Amino acid sequence: MTEQLPVAVVGAGPIGLTTALGLAHYGVPFVLLEEDAVLSSDTKAGTTLSRTLEVWNRYGAVDGILSAALRIDEIGDIDRATNTPRASVQLAELVNDTQFPFVINLPQQKMEPILAAALDQPVLTQHRLLSFDVLDDRVVLHVETPDGPRDIEASHLLACDGGRSKIRDALGVKVVGETLPERYMLIDVLVDLDVNNARDYPYLAYFADRSEWMVLIRQPDNWRFLFPLGPGAEPPGDEDLLVKVKQFIGEVDRIELLGSVVYNVHHRVAEQWTVDRKVFLMGDAAHLITPMWALGLNTGVLDASNLPWRLAWVLRGWASETLLDGYEQEQRPVAIEGSGEMAEAARKYMAQQRGAVTEATGAWATAYNRTLLSVRLDVEGVGDWSMVATTAAPPAVRAGDRAPDLALQSPTGRVTIHDLCKDSFVALYFTDVRRRPEIPVNDSPALKHYAVSRWDAPHDSGLRDRALFDPGSIATNRYGVPPESVVLVRPDGHVAAVAPMGTGVAEELYTHITDRPVPREVS
Structure with a gap:
């Protein structure tokens, strides 16, 4: 039996790291290449949504993240003109839908080392991809390393190399969309809003204003502010930045600027995400999305949830290569019309512009939407x-929905639905076990x-080992399907x-999904 070639992941940002964790979870060999000597130290994304926490939980990395992060059960909405709160998003509404009825704040430069530490092999830093050749049965990467040129053979190449992706450019894939004239500025400050200068702002609060909105983010050990820069405007100097902050939060005893960054705002998506079922674009290489409502990084993690299990099934021989086509089919609409449009609507909402979304859907739906638990994928390829x-x-759940993650009782104790499906497909039969x-x-x-039954399976039923x-x-009520229904859940929880x-x-x-019969255990 020939040795399995690794999957090559290029780029060790959050999406590359999460993708590598996913491959490791499914037992797929991989190499993770990063051209820089160290992981990112820039001030970047800070809020992680519930759906991403679920993905990291499946991949065995969530405990370290939660230990370092600040957990948040409310997203605030404040009218800047009056400094009065409007209806906030109450994430505790999700307590029966997920193990994580909250979001977290953790800056990206602290997040990445935790994800890297959860891997069972090191990131290959200072490994710069120069070029690659796509062959019938493999991809050959030509890489510059500290020890000189090296060729790496891989079964597949996953481009997690960011918005300026060299892999995407080498493939000749165009990016369509727009870069907005407005930019965003993000600053981190040390300021006391808890004790001497107590402000009862939620840990994540949006100050809406027609002339200048702002987002306030409580990080584990400092506060972060995000606000727009008008077209062509120069970033304020350090003193002016602190004045601007105090215009939102009021006077404080002491404030210190820790760092700042200015970045462009995009809604741009690659026209093609896969080539020859060998090369795949992921994260910012596939889509650049306004980071409003934390939709940038968190949308990329959806890519890293969707693709690794597909590769595992194909490489194990459990599915035909056509299974890989579902990645672009399902994820591309989410980026083009889903996250991108939602982010743009959020930007308009913050600026009190026409065309903004409203949150008039009720407390549960609002919380569901803002945590990306609401994503329903086009699993049947019909545009639904x-x-x-x-x-x-x-x-009631439908095909494509993320499966609600409720707790059930197995013969040996508590188990959640996502625990059951993290390594395989799972068929849930909503039935009455008394009727055998x-x-x-x-x-x-x-x-x-x-x-799944409200009746515990009797010991003489013959079902004890596979009844919940x-x-x-x-x-049963949350899934809402008719009695005597089967719900098939994929390894990614959809x-x-x-x-x-x-x-x-x-x-x-x-078999309809994988184009292969169900494999059986080898005794």
């Missing part, structure tokens, strides 16, 4: 996808079967299909 939940209460439904035995590493007790029908229960139905659904 969404970024926004609009109902006052959770609707036909639930297949678990003899495949790729597809697991579980009955749902006290009070909490999970619903692949909903169908009536029947002999072999989950296996048929799996």
